[in-house]
């Protein structure tokens with residue numbers, strides 16, 4: 001049995017109760033096979049894969065909070081500090097009822113490779129809680145964030161571990177957590193990114209993951225002699241990543257015809273009115289179903305579950321899954337391929353199942369940009385926020401956007417060159433994973449067995 005397969009078998013046996021984590025490890029280890037083979041003895045002797053798949057530490061804690069009626073509740077908080085060989089742990093925090101240790105481990109594991117790919121000095125980590133912010137009052141959100149930080153503050157810091165937002169954690173939650181950390185530690189420091197512009201945040205951070213996704217997909221299309229202009233685009237989700245991916249795709253001349261939330265999806269043949277989507281999701285925090293009340297010509301379908309086939313049956317040239325994991329299953333991939341999709345860019349983390357990824361790769365034609373590369377613009381701009389905080393200055397919007405574009409082009413070049421070097425030129429899953437892995441492995445080997 002190959003070294004890669006033996007590590008995978010160990011993970012499958014040991015963590016069978018964490019299916020998302022096993023899925024993420026499987027996808028990465030399979031694609032690393034050629035790189036591992038080229039240097040197997042050294043990697044094996046230093047247990048490089050065993051050390052990469054096992055986090056440095058996993059912090060699990062109780063988060064008690066009191067609702068507006070005086071009733072106490074308890075949620076579980078997590079911070080998984082995965083690997084800091086390249087720099088301080090870095091990765092977002094997710095508040096969603098689905099959150100479990102396995103989900104946070106999957107996200108933290110992916111983050112190590114993604115952060116390595118950005119070229120910035122950032123290690124990998126992830127955190128969150130099984131708390132559902134939906135339907136909670138402002139004060140309940142505040143009390144939850146405060147309680148969460150009462151424990152988390154011990155484990156994070158500007159040079160130790162720098163969290164950010166993710167599903168359910170946006171500007172409001174980050175503000176409350178930043179305030180609590182400052183209150184406890186008296187340190188108004190950059191221990192978290194995605195901060196408000198008035199207290200150390202970076203311009204473009206809010207837009208960065210979505211913009212970065214479109215920059216990378218544009219680079220991928222351009223190498224094949226085409227671009228977004230005139231292309232029909234479908235975006236899943238209508239949250240932070242989805243909204244700004246849709247905005248940039250439109251700026252580049254694409255026509256976004258469908259978007260979704262967890263209750264349903266809209267189809268607007270004339271092109272989605274993004275200002276209206278923003279008003280509904282960012283201002284009113286309401287359901288996307290509101291859209292058709294204003295845009296009478298659009299359609300609303302109430303099958304919002306991520307495994308619903310119908311969103312992905314809308315004919316498009318570019319598909320941008322930006323909602324959550326396991327959104328595109330094999331059946332969806334087949335439908336997209338049948339409808340002539342040119343490119344798929346993963347804005348979310350692991351939105352495509354392994355079978356579906358394999359179906360895209362098997363076409364040898366569909367350009368598939370994996371999340372580790374395609375959605376790295378968010379963490380890259382968080383890295384730029386950390387730099388600005390350390391330098392105690394703020395760059396202009398133009399400066400940050402130019403740096404983001406350069407980073408995304410560089411990530412594309414890196415994954416594309418790596419794929420070519422391994423004689424599988426449009427297998428960007430292989431390209432991104434190997435490029436991220438090799439830098440991380442070199443750093444770990446340099447540090448000795450730790």
Ligand code: NDP
Nearest residue numbers: 167168209237238239240241261262306323324348349378
């Ligand atoms: P948001 O919470 O802002 O938006 C998530 C969107 O996806 C919402 O429209 C939400 O619907 C929908 N959604 C969430 N869960 C489900 C589900 N189970 N079924 C159907 N729809 C669902 O999150 P982000 O935009 O920040 O994150 C989206 C994805 O991108 C995640 O995978 C995240 O890990 C990844 N990512 C985010 C980065 C960032 O900078 N924010 C950076 C890199 C990756 P509803 O409105 O109904 O809740």
